[in-house]
Amino acid sequence: MLGLLRNTQEPTRTVDALQPGASGDRGLPPAGTETEIERLRGVIAQLMHTAAHDPLTGLLTRGLLLERLQNELAREAADDARIAVLFVDLDNFKLVNDSLGHGSGDEVLSEMARRIVGCIGPQDIASRFGGDEVVVLHPHAIDGSGEALGQRILAALADPIFISGKEVVVTASVGIALCKPGVKSAEQLLREADTALYAAKDRGRARLVEFNDELHTRVEKRLQIESDLRAALRKSQFFVEYQPQVRLKDGCVVGVEALVRWRHPVHGVVAPGEFIPVAEDCGLIVPIGRQVLLESCRQLSEWMQAMPGRPLAITVNVSPRQITEPAFFTELRQILAETGIDPASLCLEITESVMMSATEEVVRVLNQVKALGAYIAIDDFGTEHSSLSRLRDMPAEVLKIDRSFIDGLSSEPGDTAIVSSILSLAYAMGKHTIAEGVETREQAAMLLRMGCEVAQGYFFSRPVAAERIGPMLSRALWEPRSARALHSAHATEGLARRGHRYFIDEFLDHIGAPMGTKAGP
Ligand code: C2E
Numbered sequence: 001m002l003g004l005l006r007n008t009q010e011p012t013r014t015v016d017a018l019q020p021g022a023s024g025d026r027g028l029p030p031a032g033t034e035t036e037i038e039r040l041r042g043v044i045a046q047l048m049h050t051a052a053h054d055p056l057t058g059l060l061t062r063g064l065l066l067e068r069l070q071n072e073l074a075r076e077a078a079d080d081a082r083i084a085v086l087f088v089d090l091d092n093f094k095l096v097n098d099s100l101g102h103g104s105g106d107e108v109l110s111e112m113a114r115r116i117v118g119c120i121g122p123q124d125i126a127s128r129f130g131g132d133e134v135v136v137l138h139p140h141a142i143d144g145s146g147e148a149l150g151q152r153i154l155a156a157l158a159d160p161i162f163i164s165g166k167e168v169v170v171t172a173s174v175g176i177a178l179c180k181p182g183v184k185s186a187e188q189l190l191r192e193a194d195t196a197l198y199a200a201k202d203r204g205r206a207r208l209v210e211f212n213d214e215l216h217t218r219v220e221k222r223l224q225i226e227s228d229l230r231a232a233l234r235k236s237q238f239f240v241e242y243q244p245q246v247r248l249k250d251g252c253v254v255g256v257e258a259l260v261r262w263r264h265p266v267h268g269v270v271a272p273g274e275f276i277p278v279a280e281d282c283g284l285i286v287p288i289g290r291q292v293l294l295e296s297c298r299q300l301s302e303w304m305q306a307m308p309g310r311p312l313a314i315t316v317n318v319s320p321r322q323i324t325e326p327a328f329f330t331e332l333r334q335i336l337a338e339t340g341i342d343p344a345s346l347c348l349e350i351t352e353s354v355m356m357s358a359t360e361e362v363v364r365v366l367n368q369v370k371a372l373g374a375y376i377a378i379d380d381f382g383t384e385h386s387s388l389s390r391l392r393d394m395p396a397e398v399l400k401i402d403r404s405f406i407d408g409l410s411s412e413p414g415d416t417a418i419v420s421s422i423l424s425l426a427y428a429m430g431k432h433t434i435a436e437g438v439e440t441r442e443q444a445a446m447l448l449r450m451g452c453e454v455a456q457g458y459f460f461s462r463p464v465a466a467e468r469i470g471p472m473l474s475r476a477l478w479e480p481r482s483a484r485a486l487h488s489a490h491a492t493e494g495l496a497r498r499g500h501r502y503f504i505d506e507f508l509d510h511i512g513a514p515m516g517t518k519a520g521p
């Protein structure tokens with residue numbers, strides 16, 4: 001017990017007073033004497049202190065903070081002071097626990113509490129609300145003192161912590177909400193501070209966000225989406241569109257990416273970017289993702305039956321919430337069995353950020369998927385900081401080059417260099433590549449020359465309804481016009497070297513242009 005609460009009046013007795021043998025026949029003063037009364041007072045005070053404080057951090061319990069907050073909110077609003085509530089939460093605390101063990105995690109929490117208490121004023125109180133979440137009540141906030149307190153806490157927590165000789169750096173996020181007495185309930189003020197904390201995490205962590213009307217509107221909208229999503233599941237308003245994936249050397253459709261859409265009764269068709277993040281947060285991504293996977297496999301099976309012997313793969317986006325669902329792998333196997341599709345024609349897409357921060361649990365499931373014969377692709381590759389050793393160890397066979405690099409293929413030498421490097425890396429690691437977001441013939445031709453195998457994008461086709469895919473399976477979606485591109489793609493030298501050489505050609509073209517030496521296409 002650290003006894004961290006400021007202003008605490010309780011006498012600091014040790015727990016020895018509660019131990020058998022500490023008094024009585026075995027030393028107890030006679031009942032009713034002043035010494036005995038004094039002793040009992042001490043025991044009661046100790047019990048009350050224990051009940052009021054969190055055993056690990058010594059901070060006040062949640063119940064007591066709530067009681068104090070309610071009292072503050074009920075007081076007369078005599079001056080301009082407002083009541084501020086600050087939600088403080090460590091960023092990535094789970095990582096500390098997972099990597100250093102729970103003992104170290106506890107030490108970090110104790111130190112966090114000590115530092116927070118070092119920042120608060122004599123009228124403020126701090127309470128552990130659970131896990132790594134601490135709530136600070138600053139009952140007399142004037143002239144931005146609440147925000148200043150939050151910033152002091154952020155700065156204090158950002159200093160390294162030394163645990164068993166190791167330096168641990170943990171940052172925190174703070175959400176703050178303020179109101180005058182009598183305006184809001186304790187629950188509402190806490191909810192608003194929590195919302196602000198959530199926004200701080202969302203905006204990149206290690207920062208303070210104050211609750212305001214705009215945040216309020218956003219939260220309302222979010223809650224509305226969440227409730228609409230629940231209804232959408234019940235009413236089967238989700239459907240899947242498919243975007244062809246084209247083999248660059250001959251324009252043949254070799255696969256399709258399944259992309260979910262929501263037919264909203266009021267807003268029309270809603271794109272996944274609008275609702276997937278909400279569905280991920282509230283867990284609805286699990287049933288939505290299950291529907292998408294089942295529908296995609298069912299659709300693939302229908303195409304396969306219509307065109308036996310025609311090879312076709314399907315790639316389906318999955319979110320981490322789905323993969324960590326205990327039933328995920330069993331359900332995947334069931335879906336494959338029900339629809340009768342070969343696991344080798346299914347590829348699960350996982351974004352690079354998820355892949356790089358994948359827990360052991362996620363990697364275990366991905367390995368099971370791989371062992372089953374299905375493929376794993378890293379989506380939006382190049383946008384995060386991939387560690388090469390992690391990339392080597394991950395069970396992913398396909399890299400999907402993010403659209404942002406394809407955008408600049410013809411105009412930005414930097415993007416050309418990145419695409420070229422990704423292709424070389426993929427080749428060296430024995431992985432396949434799919435370029436995303438190809439919008440022009442020029443981009444397709446460049447990718448082909450650089451050694452990219454497969455691409456998708458509006459240039460070939462937008463995502464379309466299933467019935468529009470059928471006719472695309474029997475024709476080429478493009479024909480490479482330039483013999484040079486084709487020749488280059490078929491050349492016997494390694495893809496990796498080809499990628500690099502292309503980049504060097506480009507670079508020479510670029511710097512040679514002013515002297516009139518730029519080669520034609
Ligand atoms: P993504 O998996 O990277 O999908 C590619 C996105 O780029 C799709 O957007 C697609 O319509 C769009 N796109 C394709 N070609 C082009 C192009 O040439 N130019 C441009 N500007 N865009 C192109 P969409 O359908 O809005 O999906 C957005 C994201 O939502 C997806 O990105 C994926 O991360 C997520 N998503 C979609 N469906 C699902 C799903 O069923 N489950 C999960 N968990 N996420 C999904």
Ligand code: MG
Binds near residue numbers: 257317349379
């Ligand atoms: Mg994708």
Ligand code: MG
Binds near residue numbers: 379436
């Ligand atoms: Mg992508």
